Amino acid sequence: MKNIILVGMPGAGKSTAGVILAKVLGYQFIDSDLLIQKREKKLLHEIIATEGLEAFIEIENQVNASIESEDSVIATGGSVIYGKEAMEHLREIGTVIYIKLSYETLSKRLGNIKQRGVVLKKGQDLKGLYEERCPLYEEYCHYAVDAEGMDAEGLVEAIRNLIFTNQEFMV
Numbered sequence: 001m002k003n004i005i006l007v008g009m010p011g012a013g014k015s016t017a018g019v020i021l022a023k024v025l026g027y028q029f030i031d032s033d034l035l036i037q038k039r040e041k042k043l044l045h046e047i048i049a050t051e052g053l054e055a056f057i058e059i060e061n062q063v064n065a066s067i068e069s070e071d072s073v074i075a076t077g078g079s080v081i082y083g084k085e086a087m088e089h090l091r092e093i094g095t096v097i098y099i100k101l102s103y104e105t106l107s108k109r110l111g112n113i114k115q116r117g118v119v120l121k122k123g124q125d126l127k128g129l130y131e132e133r134c135p136l137y138e139e140y141c142h143y144a145v146d147a148e149g150m151d152a153e154g155l156v157e158a159i160r161n162l163i164f165t166n167q168e169f170m171v
């Protein structure tokens, strides 16, 4: 089976649901954010603080574009969507699933976004980020899953149903 790649806003639950999904499928679990930290030998927020947003986006682009894996669930960082090479590569090595949540739910879940090390341009707030990114997640994903009102296990079940009702996950 090919890889399953989770994309979506920060706080959508990609890492939380991704590791559970990997367990129930008997897959490996890869968190792109951890690959970035390992390569750079720095925490994500330190990379953003010392090297800036554009450099972080390029590092994230390169790291995701170089993932070589099979039978893995890959939880990406929310900003991976700005990396063209990364998204093209991820679409080639697997099926990209967008975990979709309303702005209201995300804003309750995230609290103070500025403390979270999110790729936020000067003057941009969560609403602006949401409006900028949602069309990109929609554009690059193969499937979207509406995660509204679901806990992590419910979301895993919804993704499992999607996988087992669509043959292309099996090739």
Ligand SMILES: Nc1ncnc2c1ncn2[C@@H]1O[C@H](COP(=O)(O)OP(=O)(O)OP(=O)(O)O)[C@@H](O)[C@H]1O
Residues within 6 Å of the ligand: 008, 009, 010, 011, 012, 013, 014, 015, 016, 017, 033, 075, 076, 077, 078, 079, 109, 150, 151, 152, 153, 155
């Ligand atoms: N289905 C859910 N319902 C409620 N809270 C959740 C759910 N999934 C995750 N959370 C909580 O939301 C927060 C963010 O989750 P998580 O780190 O998995 O998001 P993410 O999509 O991986 O974000 P990032 O893009 O920053 O890596 C955590 O505190 C987690 O416990």
Ligand SMILES: O=C(O)C1=C[C@@H](O)[C@@H](O)[C@H](O)C1
Residues within 6 Å of the ligand: 009, 010, 033, 044, 045, 076, 077, 078, 079, 116, 117, 118, 119, 120
């Ligand atoms: O959505 C974002 O802008 C980010 C999400 C995290 O997963 C990290 O990739 C990083 O902190 C940026």
Ligand SMILES: [Mg+2]
Residues within 6 Å of the ligand: 014, 015, 016, 031, 033, 075, 076, 077
């Ligand atoms: Mg994550």
